[in-house]
Amino acid sequence: MENNAAVRISELELMAIKIRRNVLDICMxxxxxxxQGVALADIAACLYFDEMRTDNNNWYxxxxxxxxxxxxIMTYGALAEQGSYSMEDLRTYNADGTKIDQSPIEGQLGFEITAGSLGQGPSQAAGIAYAERLKGSDKRIYCLFSDGxxxxxxxWEAAMFAGHQKLSNLVYIIDNNDLQATGATKDVLGVEPVPEKFEAFGFAAKRINGNSVKEILAAFREARNTTDKPFVMVCxxxxxxxxxxxxxxLPNAHYVAKASADWQxxxxxxxxxxxxxALN
Amino acid sequence: MLLNTDIKIDKAPFDHISFDLCSRRKDVMLMSADLSKYTQIVRVKKELSDQHLDVGMAEQNLISVAAGVSKAGYVPIATTFACYATRRAYDQMMICMGTGPNTSIVIGFTPGIANPARIHHQAAEDLGMIRAIPDATVIDPMDVTDFKQALDAAVDIPGLVYMRGHRGDTPILLNGQNFKFELGKTYPLREGKGVGIVATGHGTQWALEASVLLQSRGVDHSLLHVPTIKPVNETEISDYCFAHDEIVTIENHNIVTGLGSLITEIISNTGRGPRVTRLGIPDIWAPGGTLAYIRSQLALDAPALAEKIEAISNGE
Structure with a gap:
């Protein structure tokens, strides 16, 4: 059993490397x-290739x-491996006239909402979770947002609502990289302690190393076993x-305008x- | 189209309108932000509780949770006062609801000076704000019949639908037997050759009141009700306007960006046309008080409107 788990972790770590490679290729x-895309590769590998269940149409x-x-960019890197996007198309990312938006519009494959005006995803995910539960669906809803x-x-309006409604089919995933557009999050406007704040709003919370496949899988497992409240992974x-x-x-590069010499x-x-x- | 009998007053129109709709459409979810009592949602909350969701006093959450609900197969109807829907949650309406294909309805109650509590509660700019959102639908119904039929139509319109709602004593003016709300359609309520009055929402009620005075004074006029602000029927409106030398618009909205602005946009797109006088909430902070008081202060009561229209008719 332990051996199987180790193999699975190794497979997902391999997938994460491929996602990282895709991200660098797309931004080249x-x-x-x-x-961000590189940093989130481990979460993406676990989410898209282990945690989320697929249906008969090879979609989730x-x-x-x-x-x-x-x-x-994280989703693009992952869905290239999943097969829904070609690298040829993805390499038009950030080009004039591209269909591969930096911040996608609702309806683009893989994107449930128009993402970009920050703070609106958690509420929409909570609305989806509420409605899916109401109609008796077993779908689980995952929402990624950032510490900034x-x-x-x-x-926080969303968190209050999700906690009040005990939306146990909802998992928030926070990319807690202590960086926002103009500096370190702790310097601009500190947000910690994040898990404790969500717990106060009625969540089960877990802080993990967001670059450890083992910890990510364990957190997803804990979320699935939490049946009376929503779950937040502070990654x-x-x-x-x-x-x-x-x-x-580039430890603080919120945005990379041009691939650096070190890209290759x-x-x-x-x-x-x-x-x-491959050798292992 | 107009009822000829004595005007009946409906004391709580949205209670039965929402109950009737939710009884027929189990995919409709009525949503509130701690104002269900003040938007007169009673029976749905009591008898169809699965179809009512209160998110608490949080309008940004109201709109964005509603958008999420629409993405899971339901038709959300988010209800609050017009001022909160537009001023507090405009971005959520535009981005969460306005960019997707799923029907998402927002009803803004007590619009304009229909709210007695002064400027913090008086949304005089909601129609202008929402009509600036591409692909949005904007409806300002004039009475109970219009409100009910427009909402029945709205649940099958894709994307963001913003409607103004009526609460409390609301007249039943249109005959439900021969009035049929159609999106974009305009409705001639008075025929005449003199001044052409174009009105919407409460403004149409006020125009009808002024019309009685104008008729008694022999002032020739006509009246066109325009419930659909967007998508607007430019052909019907320009045909109507170009049949008159003088147009007066009447609306329960700031004269900036609302119906009056819309009519002048249509006429200017077409070319030379009639003079347009825009009557509505002037571009000032309106007072509070009863609707009758506020209307009198803003020269929107029937005698003041009739006097203004008569003066225009006389070439002043």
Whole structure:
């Protein structure tokens, strides 16, 4: 049993490397939110390739709501591996006239809401969760948003509602990277202690290392076993986690306007990691 | 189209309108933000409780949870005062509801000076705000019949639908037997050649009151009711306007961005046309008080409206 779990973790770590590679590839030409995409690769691997159930049409039975549109790059990197997007199309990210929006509009494959005006995803996910529960569906609703987004009042209105309604089919995933547009979150307007705040609103909360597949899987498992309240995973992450050279070069790059000289080194680093996995 | 009998007053129109709709449409979810009592939602809350959801005093959450509900197969009708829907949750209406295909209805009650509690409760700009959202639908019904039929139509209109709601003593003016609300359609309520009056919502009620005075004074006029502010029927409106030398618009809304502005936009798109006089809430902070008092203060009571229209008719 333990061996099976270790194999599964290894498979998902391999998937996370591929997602990181896709993110760097997508942002190679015109930049983008590469640091977040790379940092969220472990969460994406667990979410899209383990946690969310699929239906007969090779699409997801459970529902994912992306609130902070910038993190769409994570979804693109994952859905390229899932097969819904081609890398050829994804490489038009950030180009004039592209259909691969940096912050997607509702209706684009993989995006349930128009993400980008921050703070609105948690409420919409709560509305979906409430309605799915009302109609007797077993769908689980996952919503990703960021620590900086916690400064929006709408998030706390949503949390109050979700806690009050005991929406146990709802899981909030917070990308807690201590970085927002103009600086460190703790310097601009501190949001900690995040788990305790959500617990006060009626959630079960867990702070985890957002770059540990093992911890992410355990948190998802705990969320599934929580049947009387919504669940929040506070995922501590750092930009470009998993690509050492870029993490060292661009630790605070909320947005990368142009791929740096180290981009190729980053891709080589990931290819090397893929090769090591193949050997194992 | 207009009832010829004595005008009947409905004391709580939305209670039976919402109950009737929810009884027929089990996919409708009525939503409140701690104002169900003040928007007169009683029977649905009591007898169809699964179809009512109160999110507490949180309008941004009201609108964005409603948008989520629409994405799970229900038709949400988010209800609150017009001032809160638009001023507090405009971004949520535009982004969460306005960019997707699912029907999402917002009803703004006590619009304009229908709310007695002064400027913090008086949304005089809601129609203008929502009509600036691409693909949105905006409806300002004139009475109970119009309100009921417009809402029945709204549940099948894709995307964001914003309606003004009536609460409390509301007249029944239209004959439900031969009035049929159609999105975009305009309704001639008085025929005549003199001044052409274009009105919407409460403004149509006020125009009918002024019309009685104008008829008694022999002032030739006509009246067109325009419940659909968006998508607007430019052909019907321009045909009506170009058949007159003088147009007067009457609305329970700031004369900036509302019906009057809309009519002048249509006429200016078409070319030379009649003079347009916009009557409504002037671009000032309105007073509080009873509706009758506020109307008298803003020269929107029937005698003041009739006097103004008569003066226009006389070329002043």
């Amino acid at each position: 030409q015109r930049g983008g939110y590469a640091g 039975h459970d529902r994912f709501v992306l609130s902070n549109g910038h993190d769409a 987004e916690l400064q929006e009042g709408n998030v 501590d992450t750092s930009l470009f986690a998993g690509v050492d050279c870029l993490q060292a070069e 080194a980053g891709l080589k680093e990931l290819e090397h990691k893929l090769n090591i996995h």
